[in-house]
């Protein structure tokens with residue numbers, strides 16, 4: 526691969542931005558710079574001047590270049606049921622999700638789904654993800670294979686569920702252990718793939734299976750754990766019935782040894798202060814999924830509570846409970862969730878939670894999440910505005926309209942987060958290579 530230099534407005538973070546009135550601390554904006562990417566696909570630096578002839582110029586001036594988004598919780602097979610009408614979580618699982626997931630027992634269905642899903646992530650500006658496949662080993666394999674071919678950072682693992690699920694979607698303790706061990710041996714730490722012990726949620730695993738899941742994590746270094754916690758009140762009541770000895774829903778996972786610094790728990794809406802302290806103390810973090818929480822009517826995440834407890838929070842689409850793979854849409858929903866709770870999230874906090882903050886929470890900040898030298902060049906080029914309404918808003922923010930003066934950068938970025946979506950993605954690069962290009966697709970369409 527040749528050394529590449531990409532010219533654009535570069536935006537990333539060098540520190541965690543503050544809450545409340547947006548400041549500039551931690552925000553690094555380098556308008557009209559060249560991002561330098563070496564032969565290995567790593568970021569070598571940035572410069573305002575065009576570098577020498579040994580760098581292949583990729584002139585994208587006028588566009589915004591961000592670190593690729595990280596989606597910390599998303600379900601591959603649920604692209605088939607995204608935007609399904611009329612239910613809350615438990616009913617939605619039975620009516621839409623479980624029937625859709627049954628089809629992924631077929632290796633050909635699973636492979637086609639993984640291809641479609643990974644390409645869709647790239648087209649939506651997401652370069653790394655923590656993904657739920659189905660209970661079927663072939664569905665996890667298809668994701669690992671597809672991500673390896675694309676050079677993407679991916680965390681996944683076969684879903685564990687040995688009760689309260691229909692025929693064809695249940696495993697058992699021994700079979701699940703064998704499948705996981707095989708997947709770990711073949712895929713964990715291979716290229717940019719990592720294995721996650723994947724507990725669907727406490728309801729669908731027996732205590733014996735949870736104990737097995739905990740053992741897996743202790744036996745192998747660097748395994749992730751992903752699951753759901755405290756998404757809805759109904760689900761919480763069911764968990765309390767099934768695990769009477771646990772102090773709380775989160776405590777079920779803690780007792781099984783599943784909370785650690787590579788544990789990613791989706792939702793975490795109905796937690797108390799003791800739960801939040803446990804997240805902090807174990808290094809586990811919450812994948813906040815506002816689009817899904819609004820769509821299924823699950824509840825409003827207490828982000829300030831998380832901040833106060835000082836545990837990690839990343840942003841997740843949770844498709845298909847969520848309604849868009851685009852993390853800009855997730856941010857717009859996160860803003861509205863906090864608005865309903867009486868808080869105003871600034872754009873920096875949201876952008877950080879989908880880039881550097883997510884990378885830190887996943888212990889991957891040495892590899893992804895920023896434009897620091899040495900990171901892999903997983904980057905996305907965004908059009909600042911698409912369509913006349915967004916274009917006008919952007920022109921006003923830039924002070925380009927008669928009678929206007931340039932507003933702080935935050936105004937421009939917040940308008941992008943609020944009005945933008947995957948149509949703003951011009952190109953996506955994985956480890957410095959173009960992985961998706963809008964114009965190329967348009968020409969071939």
Ligand SMILES: [Zn+2]
Nearest residue numbers: 600753791843
């Ligand atoms: Zn989910």
